[in-house]
Amino acid sequence: MSLITRNLPRIFVQSAQIAAARNIHCTSNNASAALAERPDSRVTATLIPGDGVGPELVYSVQEVFKAAGVPVDWESYFFSEVNPTLSAPLDDVAKSINKNRVALKGILATPDYSHTGELQTLNMKLRNALDLYANVVHVKSLPGIKCRHSNIDCVIIREQTEGEYSALEHESVKGVVECLKIVTAKKSQRIAKFAFDYAVKNNRKKVTAVHKANIMKLGDGLFLRSCEEMAKLYPKIEFEKMIVDNCTMQMVSKPQQFDVMVTPNLYGNIVDNLASGLVGGAGVVSGSSYSSECVVFEPGARHTFSEAVGKNVANPTAMLLCASKLLRHVNLPTYSEMIRNAVEKVLKDGKIRTKDIGGQNSTQEFTYAVIGFIV
Amino acid sequence: MALRVIYKSPLKWTYNLARAQSTMSAFEIQHKTPLIKKQSVIPVAMYGGRNAVTMLPGGGIGPELMEYVREVFKYAGAPVDFEVINIDPHSEESNEFDYAITSIRRNGVAIKGNIETKSESAGVLSRNVALRNELDLYVNVLHCKSFPGIPARQKDIDIIVIRQNTEGEYAMLEHESVHGVVESMKVVTESNSDRVARYAFEFAKKNGRKKVTTIHKANIMKLSDGLFLETSRKIAKEYPEIEHNDMIIDNCCMQLVSKPHQFDVMIMTNLYGSIVSNVLCGLIGGAGILSGRNYGDHYAIFEPGTRNTGTAIAGKNVANPLAMLHASVDMLDHLGHKPHANLILDAIHKTIAEDHLLTPDLGGSAKSSDTMNHLSYTQGLI
Numbered sequence: 001m002s003l004i005t006r007n008l009p010r011i012f013v014q015s016a017q018i019a020a021a022r023n024i025h026c027t028s029n030n031a032s033a034a035l036a037e038r039p040d041s042r043v044t045a046t047l048i049p050g051d052g053v054g055p056e057l058v059y060s061v062q063e064v065f066k067a068a069g070v071p072v073d074w075e076s077y078f079f080s081e082v083n084p085t086l087s088a089p090l091d092d093v094a095k096s097i098n099k100n101r102v103a104l105k106g107i108l109a110t111p112d113y114s115h116t117g118e119l120q121t122l123n124m125k126l127r128n129a130l131d132l133y134a135n136v137v138h139v140k141s142l143p144g145i146k147c148r149h150s151n152i153d154c155v156i157i158r159e160q161t162e163g164e165y166s167a168l169e170h171e172s173v174k175g176v177v178e179c180l181k182i183v184t185a186k187k188s189q190r191i192a193k194f195a196f197d198y199a200v201k202n203n204r205k206k207v208t209a210v211h212k213a214n215i216m217k218l219g220d221g222l223f224l225r226s227c228e229e230m231a232k233l234y235p236k237i238e239f240e241k242m243i244v245d246n247c248t249m250q251m252v253s254k255p256q257q258f259d260v261m262v263t264p265n266l267y268g269n270i271v272d273n274l275a276s277g278l279v280g281g282a283g284v285v286s287g288s289s290y291s292s293e294c295v296v297f298e299p300g301a302r303h304t305f306s307e308a309v310g311k312n313v314a315n316p317t318a319m320l321l322c323a324s325k326l327l328r329h330v331n332l333p334t335y336s337e338m339i340r341n342a343v344e345k346v347l348k349d350g351k352i353r354t355k356d357i358g359g360q361n362s363t364q365e366f367t368y369a370v371i372g373f374i375v
Numbered sequence: 376m377a378l379r380v381i382y383k384s385p386l387k388w389t390y391n392l393a394r395a396q397s398t399m400s401a402f403e404i405q406h407k408t409p410l411i412k413k414q415s416v417i418p419v420a421m422y423g424g425r426n427a428v429t430m431l432p433g434g435g436i437g438p439e440l441m442e443y444v445r446e447v448f449k450y451a452g453a454p455v456d457f458e459v460i461n462i463d464p465h466s467e468e469s470n471e472f473d474y475a476i477t478s479i480r481r482n483g484v485a486i487k488g489n490i491e492t493k494s495e496s497a498g499v500l501s502r503n504v505a506l507r508n509e510l511d512l513y514v515n516v517l518h519c520k521s522f523p524g525i526p527a528r529q530k531d532i533d534i535i536v537i538r539q540n541t542e543g544e545y546a547m548l549e550h551e552s553v554h555g556v557v558e559s560m561k562v563v564t565e566s567n568s569d570r571v572a573r574y575a576f577e578f579a580k581k582n583g584r585k586k587v588t589t590i591h592k593a594n595i596m597k598l599s600d601g602l603f604l605e606t607s608r609k610i611a612k613e614y615p616e617i618e619h620n621d622m623i624i625d626n627c628c629m630q631l632v633s634k635p636h637q638f639d640v641m642i643m644t645n646l647y648g649s650i651v652s653n654v655l656c657g658l659i660g661g662a663g664i665l666s667g668r669n670y671g672d673h674y675a676i677f678e679p680g681t682r683n684t685g686t687a688i689a690g691k692n693v694a695n696p697l698a699m700l701h702a703s704v705d706m707l708d709h710l711g712h713k714p715h716a717n718l719i720l721d722a723i724h725k726t727i728a729e730d731h732l733l734t735p736d737l738g739g740s741a742k743s744s745d746t747m748n749h750l751s752y753t754q755g756l757i
Contacts, residue, residue: 189417193417193481196481197420200458201456235477290423292424293421295423331452
């Protein structure tokens with residue numbers, strides 16, 4: 001009711017004036033930006049800069065958002081496994097993401113050996129706490145980036161809460177270590193359904209299940225069977241299966257044949273990185289992790305690029321594309337388009353390039369170039 | 376049976392004959408299709424807080440209204456993605472229709488207009504009915520509440536009509552045993568009556584309702600309606616805090632138009648439900664306002680309350696968008712997006728009650744698109 005009274009004067013504008021009046025209420029300097037959206041609603045999102053170059057990339061996103069007048073407020077948390085004393089507690093971070101439903105996250109570094117005997121990494125803990133079961137990496141050839149292959153457009157969907165990442169390892173006899181790979185029907189069905197629903201929603205034609213059921217007949221067999229069952233509910237989407245070794249070969253020789261791919265945990269991790277390499281590396285591929293309630297947007301290939309910290313050379317493209325996807329998810333499609341177009345224009349122009357895609361420019365220069373195309 | 380088909384259209388008969396030879400006769404199709412389908416559950420399509428929802432625009436004014444719903448959802452920022460499936464009313468093929476059912480199975484929730492079934496051959500069931508049977512949507516809920524700002528015969532009505540949705544007269548079991556004598560079966564089962572009654576009492580308990588009235592014609596149909604009535608009496612004993620009474624359908628209709636305020640929650644079999652909901656809609660302002668909800672154990676479908684196609688006013692920009700909008704609000708409520716539902720509800724309220732933009736069916740002169748523009752505009756400012 002208070003909303004009504006507060007806006008009462010504004011409501012009594014004649015309907016004939018609607019079109020004109022709507023323009024008056026634009027908040028952005030871009031005239032087309034506010035037409036499709038409610039101008040005075042702001043979105044809060046959780047921000048986890050991460051390790052390595054994460055904070056620099058996140059800063060770049062914030063600069064671009066500021067320049068575009070994007071109505072997003074950040075709730076920032078320092079969260080890190082390699083720097084445990086400064087890190088915010090997992091509960092706080094999980095609570096914040098649960099509340100806001102969306103987050104933008106840099107990459108968390110993971111030490112190779114555990115000093116505490118802990119088998120789960122912080123990344124895995126966060127995923128389990130929020131049940132972020134589906135990782136989506138959209139690998140797409142970008143204009144202006146020279147690679148061996150062109151016209152790649154595939155989506156890799158990876159189950160990331162079980163499989164090899166279950167953190168169940170033990171040494172029964174000295175010198176013999178067993179690592180358990182867990183596959184459950186429930187989670188396999190869930191990820192298969194996610195992949196098919198993703199395909200329906202985004203007008204994709206084909207789903208490829210990647211497996212190794214010829215060797216792991218029970219574990220991967222269950223995953224494959226779940227995918228096959230689910231495929232029956234989607235008669236309009238082609239379904240095929242491919243063994244992971246063959247899949248990687250096909251990926252480097254003829255990547256254009258793939259559309260949506262659904263994979264168990266470890267295979268997905270490998271295929272993600274391989275596909276990212278095909279289109280220009282870790283700096284240009286965006287990804288996201290879904291639970292049923294919330295989404296975390298993060299770069300697609302998980303590298304912290306820690307050797308470049310403070311050198312101002314990292315490529316912010318991946319993080320900017322993540323931000324653009326975040327905006328589309330929270331119903332701000334015009335801003336999302338604006339940022340995506342600006343990034344693509346900068347890449348296409350080719351005057352400003354960071355080191356990883358064959359240029360000499362800094363992160364900051366790239367960011368300013370993107371801003372230049374926004375305003 | 377077969378004779379009637381020949382009489383109506385020879386072409387369809389050849390079609391049916393061809394099909395009957397390969398599979399079953401029309402009679403067998405009707406009689407071998409079980410009424411209750413066993414369901415297996417699959418996860419609901421909700422990812423990152425966004426729901427996927429099947430949208431079946433249907434015929435007549437359906438497509439226009441769905442366009443409005445999508446427009447409003449865009450303004451409200453409702454986290455819903457629609458999977459639109461158009462079903463051709465003239466086609467006898469059921470591919471698209473089967474796909475629609477599969478799609479609802481996947482998504483769990485659908486919003487629909489009225490799907491026309493033009494075919495009159497016995498093998499082709501009414502698609503609306505088939506949809507409910509196939510998904511086992513055994514209960515239909517219609518909340519009849521007087522709307523401020525809409526001229527109506529009765530004021531302050533607040534009645535919940537709960538209707539058995541899958542059997543009764545809509546069992547679609549008809550046959551012509553002897554030439555000139557057609558029998559139509561009305562099927563009442565204890566299990567379905569039990570589910571409906573239980574739903575009604577649970578609903579009453581949850582929403583703080585005081586009274587449940589069973590509507591029947593057990594004085595004539597002593598066995599079928601008798602079973603329905605008996606079952607609801609049995610369930611009523613488990614809910615001593617809620618008052619239960621019953622009323623015969625003819626008396627009920629009279630009471631509805633003269634003293635509607637005596638009713639609270641009403642439960643009834645299929646055909647009576649159809650009649651009572653139309654009577655009530657008429658009392659509070661017509662077909663264009665209320666929305667109906669169909670629930671099964673696993674699926675939910677939301678649609679305009681009176682299930683009219685509105686073919687006569689299609690494309691004229693005079694259709695009342697309220698019913699479909701209310702259906703979309705119900706859907707958002709069901710999906711748990713309360714803030715968005717309230718946002719749209721507030722905007723509807725403001726457009727109708729404060730700014731009086733009424734479409735011709737409510738005695739106004741506004742075009743559908745005017746109402747919609749105004750609605751979106753109001754919403755944009757909230």
